[in-house]
Amino acid sequence: MNAAMPLIADRGMGEPISLAAMLAAGKKVAPEAVSLLIQDHREAVAFFDWYxxxxxxxxxxxVARRLCTALRAHxxxxxxxxxxxxxxATGDDGIVDHSMAEHDEAxxxxxxxxxxxKSGGGDDDSVAELREVIEDHVADEEEKMFPEVRAAGLDLYDLGCRLAARRGELLFELTGKEIAMADAPLHMDSPQIPIxxxxxxxxxxxxxxxxHAMDKNCREMLERQVDRLENYPAVKNRLSLHLKDKDAQLQRIETILDDMGESPSTMKDMAGSLGGNLSAMMNAPAEDEIxxxxxANYxxxxxxxxxxxxxLVLGEAAGKVDAIRVLQQSLSEERxxxxxxxxxxxxxxxMFMKVKSEGGQASH
Known part of the structure; x- marks a missing residue:
């Protein structure tokens, strides 16, 4: 039996939506784009305080190395x-150009x-100067850019999902899986994989x-709901977008299994599909179906x-780092x-009460 190896990809790497991805294990951040970036800002300040x-x-x-890596990804x-x-979305070229210039300075x-x-040295004055630049940048974004973006009507959840997925890729690129936690003498224990x-x-x-079976189950539920929804356009639109996520998630799993010489379970898929149909059908006659x-969707x-x-933990233990990358995107989509x-x-x-009070078809 091979010796147990240290678990390199901690929760932060599995959930690539936090600036302190390698430090704040277990921290959850809603993947709405502006909230995600604001949380990154708060954690940048925490890094500076730690330093x-x-x-x-x-x-x-x-700490300085990890701070710089996190800022680069952000x-x-x-x-x-x-x-x-x-x-x-905003048409405000000036505010974006100003933020880009602040990035160049940082x-x-x-x-x-x-x-x-890298050379074994350090410079407290440079870190302090970087903090000042970052804090000015944070103020500009949070007081000017972010309010404009939120008022522009963007789908900030879709945008946040893309930010989170790309962030995970960057963390892998910037750190590399060869980095062992033993090389980082911080006060944090790396759990061992006992297998x-x-x-x-x-x-x-x-x-x-x-x-795969669960995703098929969920897809069946969503498809039936989308087909029936009439009076809830925002819900119908978001579920329709998530149907595309489901197709992508199924394809990712199938590709990983194919690369491993495996295939989805027909029996499990059939059971999942049947479960999805039954779940949606059971709620369809209900007066409060929506x-x-x-x-149920939540x-x-x-x-x-x-x-x-x-x-993500099983994939890390199995040495399937490439698979972890694509599964991270599925995790971000579900969040x-x-x-x-x-x-x-x-x-x-x-909305349900409003439609019902007006005599409309409130159930769906």
């Missing part, structure tokens, strides 16, 4: 995804700090088959979140769906 209070030079250098997703969307300092850390890769592989494959379905999204969290549903449950209930 300021470090007395151990080795620990201080490691700035890149803003420039690649968020800023183009903000520019198009990158020069980051380059300098990273070079010093060899060859033993974890069949568990991962079975988990993928279960997830409310029951909203609750529960299903959270079940999928839990499933993908487990799959986006769960948070959208949570934020619209009350709104949907109000």
């Amino acid at each position: 300021q209070h470090c007395s151990d030079p080795v620990e201080k250098a490691e 700035m890149t997703v803003e420039e690649e995804i968020f800023y183009p969307a903000a520019r198009q 990158r020069q300092l980051i380059d300098h700090i990273e070079a010093l850390v 060899a890769a060859d033993q974890a592989l069949p568990l991962f494959a079975d988990g993928l088959r279960n997830a 409310l029951k379905n909203s609750a 529960a299903m999204a959270n079940l999928e979140i839990a499933t993908y969290e487990s799959l 986006a769906m769960a948070n959208w549903l949570a934020e619209h449950l009350r709104e949907t209930a109000v």
Whole structure:
């Protein structure tokens, strides 16, 4: 049996939506684009505070390195995804160009700090200067750009999902899986994987088959609801978008299984499909169908979140790092769906009462 290996991809790597991805294990951030970026800002400040209070030079250098890595990922997703969307939605070229210029200034300092850390040195003054630049940038975005973006009518959950998925890719690119937690002498223990890769592989494959069946189940439920919805356009539109997520998630799992020489379970898929049809059909005759379905969708999204969290751990234990990358995107999509549903449950209930009071078809 192979020796147990350290678990490199911690929760933060599995849920790539937090600036402190390697430090704030277990922290959850709703993948709404502006909220996500604001949370990154708060955690950047926490990094600076941590650095300021470090007395151990080795620990201080490691905090600086991780801070710079996190800032690079944050700035890149803003420039690649968020800023183009903000520019198009608001038409405010000036505010976007100003933020880009602030990024350029921050990158020069980051380059300098990273070079010093790599050579075994440090520079408290440069870190303090970087903090000042970042805090000015944060104020500009949160007081000017973000309010404009929120007022522009963008689908911030879809945008947040794309930011989160790209962020996960960048963290892998910037850190590399070869980085061992033993190289980072911080006060944080890396959990050990108490199983060899060859033993974890069949568990991962079975988990993928279960997830495939569950995704088919969910897709059947969503498709039936979308076909029936009449008086809830916002819900219908969001569920329609999530149907596309489901197609992509199924394709990702099938590709991973195919690369492993495995295939989905026909029996599990049939059971999942039947379950999805029955779930949707049972709620269809109900007078409060929309409310029951909203609750069921929210529960299903959270079940999928839990499933993908487990799959990321199993995939890491099996040594399937490439698979983790694509499964992270599925996890981000489910978090986006769960948070959208949570934020619209009350709104949907109000709409239900309104339509019912007006004598309309309130059920769906």
